[in-house]
Amino acid sequence: MVQVILGEKGTGKTKRLIDAVHVAEAEAAGSVVLINKDDRHLFDVTHRVRLVNTSEFEIDSYSAFYGFICGMVSQNYDIAHIFIDSIFKIASDDLGQFEEFLAAIEPIAQKFNIKIVITASLNPSLAGAGILKFEK
16 A cells, blocks of 8 residues: 655654654564655664665666665565655655656555555645545
């Protein structure tokens, strides 16, 4: 399952995401992964959550990020949850490409039974149907 948390900057998206990480960590039978552009969540989660800093890799597009996620999943079949904070900082704020990414990542989430939660700084009124169908 893929879910997107939309809202403009400062509306509490990241807090909702971190709260969901804590719930997943307590309840999940598999691994929990938190992906972000930097290390700012280092002290927000416990050592049991795999924190991934994408600035350590050359991710500059949604296709690169898709490959990155597929690589993670192919290496660790134990992943139950993937949380992605501020996706526009990681890949791009191009809404068309974001919609394509969501459409591409959904079958991966379903096939490997992974819950993927993504935050995006975007007013929901500006999002297309391909994004809104994933809105949480």
